[in-house]
Amino acid sequence: MTHHDTIAATPVRVPLVTEPWGILRSLQAARSNVLSIIPDIATRQPMVSGKTGKRWHMVMDPDAIRRIVLEKVDDYPKSIVTKNLLRPAIGESLFIAEGAEWRWQRRTAAPVFSHRNVMNLAPIMTAAAERSADRIAAAGPLKAVDLFEEMVTTTFDVISDVTFSGDGSFDRDGVHTAIEAYIDEAGKVSLFDILGFPDWVPRPGRLLSGKGLKEMKRVADQAIDARAARGAKGVPDLLDLLLAGEDPETKRRMNTAELRDNLLTFIVAGHETTALSLGWALYLCAFDPAVQDAARAEAQSVLTGGRAATGADVEHLPLIRRIIDEALRLYPPAAMVSRTAMAADTLCGREVRPGDTVILPIYALHRHHQLWEAPDAFRPDRFAHRKGIDRYAYLPFGDGPRICIGASFALQEAVIILATLLARFRFTRVPGRDPKPVMILTLRPQGGVWLTAEPV
Secondary structure, eight states: HHHHHHHSSOOOOOOBSSSSHHHHHHHHHHHHHHHHHGGHHHHHHHSSEEEEEEEEEEOOOOHHHHIIIIIIGGSOOOOOHHHHHHHHHHHTTTTTOOHHHHHHHHHGGGGGGGGHHHHHHHHHHHHHHHHHHHHHHHTTTTSSSSSHHHHHHHHHHHHHHSTTTTTSSHHHHHHHHHHHHHHEEEEEEEHHHTTTTTTHHHHHHTTTTHHHHHHHHHHHHHHHHHHHHHOOOEEEOOHHHHOOOOTTTOOOOOOOHHHHHHHHHHHHHHHHHHHHHHHHHHHHHHHHHHHHHHHHEEEEEHGGGGGGOOOGGGGGHHHHHHHHHEHHHOSSSSSSSSEEEEEEEEETTEEOOTTTTEEEHHHHHHOOTTTTSSSSSSGGGGOOOOOGGGGGOOTTTGGGSOOOOTTHHHHHHHHHHHHHHHHEEEEETTTTOOOOOEESSSSSEETTTEEEEEEO
């Protein structure tokens, strides 16, 4: 078998560790790719434990995961490290808050993402998908395009339109730049965090991004106050729905700061993660031309005569949905989740002590040899029979009460955009330019997803 054949057999993946590493080596690895500290054995064992400054456990057993995220959710809050990284950008929003503070915000925001509201926002997703197709066409069939960058632009278009629909006063590019700079900075895992140093020890790099953040918050506050004064027009967008929302139990409503922190959470969490799923899905379609051809046929049969996609089309695009599902399995945006144990517990027959770090390496779970057949292979059809997949073996959106609130929004958006692009183009890999999966805060295609797009 030639070197080229081995590469072609499975899509790109993270090389996992096969020998024990010391603290400094783990740290250097974590700074450039958090996933590179996952031992390969984590794709074959139910649980792996160790000590790197602190006791830690990686859990890949679906029953134990169910216990952590569902049954004992209050005993396993998000780790302090995660909260410290994100609090400067998104305050005490849904993503970070715990307990009663989290519950009332979740109850208030849940109706925003109801099926009806998400369906109403489909035309915005379609319009952004059509603009993306026009930009790709304008590049010409011979020129390689970085489809990941293109998807970041497209999903940011969607989230800013559904958040601040048509508010001309909203400085899109400024907010986008501030968010990108923040994610890049916040994602550089600091040595202090891994060793569990206390909060008050200053973190390098974390202070750099403060200026852009202040500006971003100011812009968002202005937009919220202006909208509250103006009121909703036409189809209510996310901001209208949040402004109108109240906790059904306490009747409490969000003030400007709470609205802003949650809106910024939706913008930060909502655009990059969907762009990642799409970037990886397009890479996988180019990786397997037969799957791409079948998906194109499906998209063209639904979008007949070149018509634009609607929310109602999503259920008639099952293969496109399975490609998204499989992209989320192979490259989950939140590829590693960290919790802190608050109480003594037993997982997989092993003792967990209060203060231990409990890691859910979603990347290893999704490629676990006991849970998936040919785990590193791209096979969208494994999702044709969802009943056969253990609910806690596949967690691209998390699970339990803290399951991602925007999951249905993200899936609808991804299906509409992918169908629109596959109906119009044939995507081909650029030799020698495959992306490299690297996790900073999310699992990104380092180097971009470079493909040529030939109109069909």
